[in-house]
Amino acid sequence: FRDKDRQNMQNNYSQHDIRILKTEDNGDVDFLVYGYQNRGNYEGLFGIVGYHFEKENNVLQERFYIPVQASFDQLAGDLEQLTYQSDSDMLYLYLNHAIYGIDKKSNESMVVADGLEENSYAVSMDKARIAWQEGGKCFESSVLHVLDLESGEKHDIRGGENEYVRTLGFVGRDLVYGITRTGDQWIINGRQAGFPMYAVEILNDENQVETRYEKEGYYVDEVTVDDSRIH
Numbered sequence: 137f138r139d140k141d142r143q144n145m146q147n148n149y150s151q152h153d154i155r156i157l158k159t160e161d162n163g164d165v166d167f168l169v170y171g172y173q174n175r176g177n178y179e180g181l182f183g184i185v186g187y188h189f190e191k192e193n194n195v196l197q198e199r200f201y202i203p204v205q206a207s208f209d210q211l212a213g214d215l216e217q218l219t220y221q222s223d224s225d226m227l228y229l230y231l232n233h234a235i236y237g238i239d240k241k242s243n244e245s246m247v248v249a250d251g252l253e254e255n256s257y258a259v260s261m262d263k264a265r266i267a268w269q270e271g272g273k274c275f276e277s278s279v280l281h282v283l284d285l286e287s288g289e290k291h292d293i294r295g296g297e298n299e300y301v302r303t304l305g306f307v308g309r310d311l312v313y314g315i316t317r318t319g320d321q322w323i324i325n326g327r328q329a330g331f332p333m334y335a336v337e338i339l340n341d342e343n344q345v346e347t348r349y350e351k352e353g354y355y356v357d358e359v360t361v362d363d364s365r366i367h
Contacts, residue, residue: 151208157221163191220263260306305361309341
């Protein structure tokens with residue numbers, strides 16, 4: 137957006153940023169410019185523009201534009217949650233409590249999951265795996281969906297009879313989730329405060345349960361995942 141005139145307000149308005157999606161050995165780059173568009177085809181608008189830079193011919197190609205109604209900080213925070221481009225040119229973005237998939241070859245888009253409440257979904261550290269609870273609720277969900285964004289393979293985790301499942305986070309690519317019973321509720325001052333978990337399981341990237349933590353008479357109220365450690 138900038139030129140040699142450093143005093144021009146249009147040049148200095150900085151409510152936008154760049155996020156690189158993919159780089160090739162030949163110098164080609166796929167990237168996003170998100171936020172306020174100072175110049176170009178969408179001058180004066182706020183949103184996300186996808187570009188492809190072709191090094192050999194020194195050509196910049198516009199691929200798509202997504203209008204967004206949000207503050208710049210909110211948009212930046214959403215894209216920090218999830219921005220991932222697969223080898224098959226599928227782009228996945230988290231925007232305004234929803235996850236979208238964009239086929240960059242056909243420019244078709246789809247909603248992968250929407251209505252996501254805080255703590256009802258999780259993204260792996262490499263951004264290539266996501267998990268979300270059906271219905272977007274934080275506690276009362278009987279199905280947990282797991283999607284590999286690279287392969288497109290989807291796996292569902294279902295609680296047993298009168299059980300809920302709850303996503304807790306990822307350790308690397310391994311999903312940590314809890315299992316609760318529908319009749320076990322925290323009641324504080326007469327109000328429901330959640331469901332304690334009687335078991336916690338870890339699912340590896342081959343969708344196999346690697347570890348299960350369960351202790352008779354004990355419940356887990358909260359789990360935090362910090363890099364490679366579970367507290």
